[in-house]
Amino acid sequence: MKVSQEELVAVLAQFNPWWRGEAIADLPNWRRAAFREFNSWMTAPPAPRAVLLSGARQIGKTTLMLQAVDMLLRSGVPAGSILYATFDHPLLKLAGIDAVLDAWRAREPKADGLEYLFLDEAQFIRDWGTWVKHQVDFRKDRRLAFTGSAMPLVEAGQESGVGRWHTIRLTTLSFYEYLQIKNLSLPPLPQVKSLRELFDWSQSDFYRVSELAGAYVGHFHEYLVRGGFPQTAQVESITQAQRLLREDIIDKVLKRDMTALFGVRRVLDLEHTFLYLCMHDGGLLDMGDLCANLEVKRPTAQNFIELLEATHLIYRLPPYGYGKDVLRARFKIYLADAAIAPAVMLKGKAILEDAAALGVATETAVFKHLFARYYAHNVRFTYWRGKKEREVDLVAEVNGEVIPFEVKYRAQHTGARELKGLIELCEQKRISRGYVVTKSLDDFGLMTGMPKASSEADGDMQSAQIMRIPAPLLCYWMGATELSVDE
Incomplete structure (x- = not known):
């Protein structure tokens, strides 16, 4: 024709x-x-x-x-x-x-x-x-x-x-971009050009910014539920926003694009695979469990995972390291936006009352902000697992430096006891600084009393500096400035 x-x-x-x-x-x-x-x-x-x-x-x-x-x-x-x-x-x-x-x-x-x-x-x-x-x-x-x-x-x-x-x-909208689209009147936060600047702040700086950031917390939680898509960000009703998001993903991407572009015929199996990933957002992908639950063969499941990544619905993180052990290890899966899982699983605002689900959504948002800011700078993102199943959520490798990020989005203040994986990684790799993403605005600042990490090279003892940053502030700064972790 x-x-x-x-x-x-x-x-x-x-x-x-x-x-x-x-x-x-x-x-x-x-x-x-x-x-x-x-x-x-x-x-x-x-x-x-x-x-x-x-x-x-x-x-x-x-x-x-x-x-x-x-x-x-x-x-x-x-x-x-x-x-x-x-x-x-x-x-x-x-x-x-x-x-x-x-x-x-x-x-x-x-x-x-x-x-x-x-x-x-x-x-x-x-x-x-x-x-x-x-x-x-x-x-x-x-x-x-x-x-x-x-x-x-x-x-x-x-x-x-x-x-x-x-x-x-x-990527989907950053928290900063979301606030700009909503045209909200909020107290201005100071600009931070580099995360390293925080290590030079005084205690009064942390107190002052914590007070200013109070107005941002509620909007951050709504951002996690509503999503970082421009259309859904501007819809008044969160229920309507989630319905639009669900229709765009399920109907347009899974059912139309996958068929038109990649010839997918088993759309229902693909949809079930995506629902499985929504239920395990931020977790390690267990291909055996996925295949058993969905009754699909491993090559089919692997192909579905690659298609979902190709259509920008998920990210896959390999474990930290190189070689055969990494090739055989499991990937960590993040959805493209924290709001996708609640929307697709019809959870509405329920995650705000579910501490575990809110923590997962925050970790997904934190990774997306880190990825959006640094992917163009050839930063390699991984996760780390050590002894006794100790883990570090995100590891950024930039210019030969290893910078770990651990997300602890919960009401309790973060102490060394909750950071055994981060401490172990810093000791093994002689890492000088790391970041803990927290929930409470007063859980903000340089951690003190951290265990010493030994240096095998010269026998001296040096302590890794760990900075606690509330998630709304980290996500805001990631989107607001030309922030750099390596300057």
Whole structure:
């Protein structure tokens, strides 16, 4: 079936109102933190590459592109030199990229200067990888941005795209971004450029910030339940927000995308696998138990796990270390957002009264914030297990330094007794500092009286410095500044 150029022009005209001199409708005033990086790649790219915006559905990729379009128009770029097209649209998908570009130029003749192409859901473009590489190599007059909700496995079997596109991976909203979208009036918190700054704070600094942060706690708990998706963040009813989230994940990703992109036919088994992971968020993945409970074979279950990771619904963390032991060990699973499990499992706000569930949701949120801030800096994230089943929730390896994070989101203050795993890891690896993510706002500051960690190299005794940070503050700072753990 062939789509006529007239039909394509009509569709493209709807998506590109600036061709008619009209403003982009319903463009929000707030911007994702990634906008600065994305816009710089479109206006003054540091290298001749396309830009891939990668991330789950409904997290703001399209909005980010339209905000960049708006910025280009305001800077004087001719309207006809900018094309936005989404290949989620059946006619554009059917016609193909070349026909879409021909229709664009039939409607808007080429002007002098650069052309800007913004292509949404590019995984539906046939042989998209080859096409993008050809554009980067041979069309120096074009700047190209494209999005994908399920890109990693689509690349399988194609040549490597290294050197052809720069990937900006979007997670769900950070706590800071969530507060900006909600347009809340809260007492301003001090900026922290590096977590290391906290080790130089005085006790009065901790007291002062703890008092300011009191207004943030309730919003942090609502953020955990409502979720970091822009659409659900702005819905008044939490019940309605969770229903929308559940429909987007179950109906659009599991039932539609998995079938369209990866040919999944056993959708019910895939859904059951995802529900199993929702029940074990933040835990070690026991493939034997999963297979026994769901009555699926290990290769099938393994394939489902990889598909869920490819569509940005889960993260997998390997254990700390290298070699065969790591390859044989179990992965730790985190959902893409803390609100997914309560929404999918129909729990509503019940997790706020369930200390264990609230702790899991907080750990998931903490990991997502760490990942979002540092993944572009080649930080390797793992978890650690030592003697007597002692564990450290998250370990970041950056520039040769090992930095552990332990989440203790509970009412009791955190002491050395609750941190045996963290202390053991610091002693084994001679780690100088680590972080404990706490619940109470007055459980904030440098821990004192920590056991000494011995140095085998020179026989002296040195104590690892452990900083306690309340979860709302850590998540706020992760999203609010260009924070760095290694400066």
